[in-house]
Amino acid sequence: MARAELMKKLFASRGRDEEFRTVAEQIINEEERKNNRVLARSLRRSLDEGPSQPARPKALAPLIPFPEAAADFIERIEPTRNRQDIILSRENVRIFLGLLREFQSGDSIRRRGLPVRSKLLFCGPPGCGKTLCAELFASELGLPLFIVKLDRIISSYLGETATNIRKLFEFARTQPCVLFFDEFDALARARGEDGEHNELRRVVNSLLIFIDRVHPKGFVVAATNLDQALDPAIWRRFDEVVWFDRPDRPMITRFLRMRFKNVLLEFDPHTHLSALDGYAYAELERLCLQAIKTSIIDKRKSVTERDFVAAIADERRRKRRTSRIDTI
Numbered sequence: 001m002a003r004a005e006l007m008k009k010l011f012a013s014r015g016r017d018e019e020f021r022t023v024a025e026q027i028i029n030e031e032e033r034k035n036n037r038v039l040a041r042s043l044r045r046s047l048d049e050g051p052s053q054p055a056r057p058k059a060l061a062p063l064i065p066f067p068e069a070a071a072d073f074i075e076r077i078e079p080t081r082n083r084q085d086i087i088l089s090r091e092n093v094r095i096f097l098g099l100l101r102e103f104q105s106g107d108s109i110r111r112r113g114l115p116v117r118s119k120l121l122f123c124g125p126p127g128c129g130k131t132l133c134a135e136l137f138a139s140e141l142g143l144p145l146f147i148v149k150l151d152r153i154i155s156s157y158l159g160e161t162a163t164n165i166r167k168l169f170e171f172a173r174t175q176p177c178v179l180f181f182d183e184f185d186a187l188a189r190a191r192g193e194d195g196e197h198n199e200l201r202r203v204v205n206s207l208l209i210f211i212d213r214v215h216p217k218g219f220v221v222a223a224t225n226l227d228q229a230l231d232p233a234i235w236r237r238f239d240e241v242v243w244f245d246r247p248d249r250p251m252i253t254r255f256l257r258m259r260f261k262n263v264l265l266e267f268d269p270h271t272h273l274s275a276l277d278g279y280a281y282a283e284l285e286r287l288c289l290q291a292i293k294t295s296i297i298d299k300r301k302s303v304t305e306r307d308f309v310a311a312i313a314d315e316r317r318r319k320r321r322t323s324r325i326d327t328i
């Protein structure tokens with residue numbers, strides 16, 4: 001017979017179709033391993049064709065019509081960019097290709113009773129590709145991208161929150177998609193609030209239970225700029241943690257090559273690498289676009305060194321100002 005823990009898990013997964021199936025597969029695999037082939041075959045038959053089958057479409061049918069029911073806190077984004085539009089470290093490329101391949105072989109993996117990695121935590125400073133990468137995931141897999149407005153869910157805690165979290169659950173369970181939680185550290189901050197905000201803490205805990213229990217038909221991705229703010233209780237809920245760092249010089253070189261691919265230049269931007277140290281990709285993107293725009297405004301066909309240097313100076317001024325605001 002299957003081990004007691006598996007039986008307990010099976011009972012606990014009642015009503016959660018995906019989870020039930022995963023545990024059932026584990027039980028079947030265990031029986032196969034023990035050479036109880038007849039029992040294993042008969043269990044598999046019951047799982048595939050048995051009386052639970054008619055209930056499957058109902059359990060998987062969309063329970064909430066999107067966008068009406070969830071539109072207040074979920075926004076649909078059409079992925080427009082692809083893998084040529086992102087610069088990733090070699091390590092991150094390896095992680096992403098691994099995740100994509102695992103997702104694509106998801107059915108076979110689940111059939112063997114093994115879970116598929118689908119909950120990802122993206123960490124790193126602003127403007128280094130967390131959102132862009134979620135977009136690419138969606139476009140590579142042909143899935144829609146949905147951004148969860150966490151602040152709306154958290155601030156709606158007077159009354160509607162429980163309903164909203166339930167809607168979110170149903171949504172993620174039924175809609176194959178990449179579900180993206182930006183500024184996930186807001187949860188950690190809210191979790192640390194003091195006693196008078198018990199209600200808020202309950203909301204946060206419900207969301208964490210959501211992350212625990214949901215078996216998305218795509219990916220749940222949470223992003224944070226403040227990985228220090230997340231406690232271990234949050235980290236361990238994710239199957240994979242990926243870091244997005246500011247680019248070093250070789251990565252800046254790759255970025256400039258990509259950004260100016262179809263642009264006529266009168267200079268070599270790589271001679272300015274030292275002036276670009278410490279910038280995030282979003283800042284590099286902005287300054288490159290600014291240099292290109294200057295040449296357009298001046299009705300020139302090519303970008304000059306002067307355009308580029310002026311754009312760097314502008315970005316530096318902006319960075320100085322914003323870092324002063326951040327420390328206030």
Ligand SMILES: Nc1ncnc2c1ncn2[C@@H]1O[C@H](COP(=O)(O)OP(=O)(O)OP(=O)(O)O)[C@@H](O)[C@H]1O
Nearest residue numbers: 085086087125126127128129130131132281282285
């Ligand atoms: N790794 C990258 N390669 C190429 N372009 C990038 C990269 N990272 C960011 N960009 C550019 O910067 C823009 C903003 O990046 P993105 O929104 O992904 O940052 P983020 O890490 O999610 O930031 P935030 O934490 O502020 O939400 C992108 O749309 C893209 O133009």
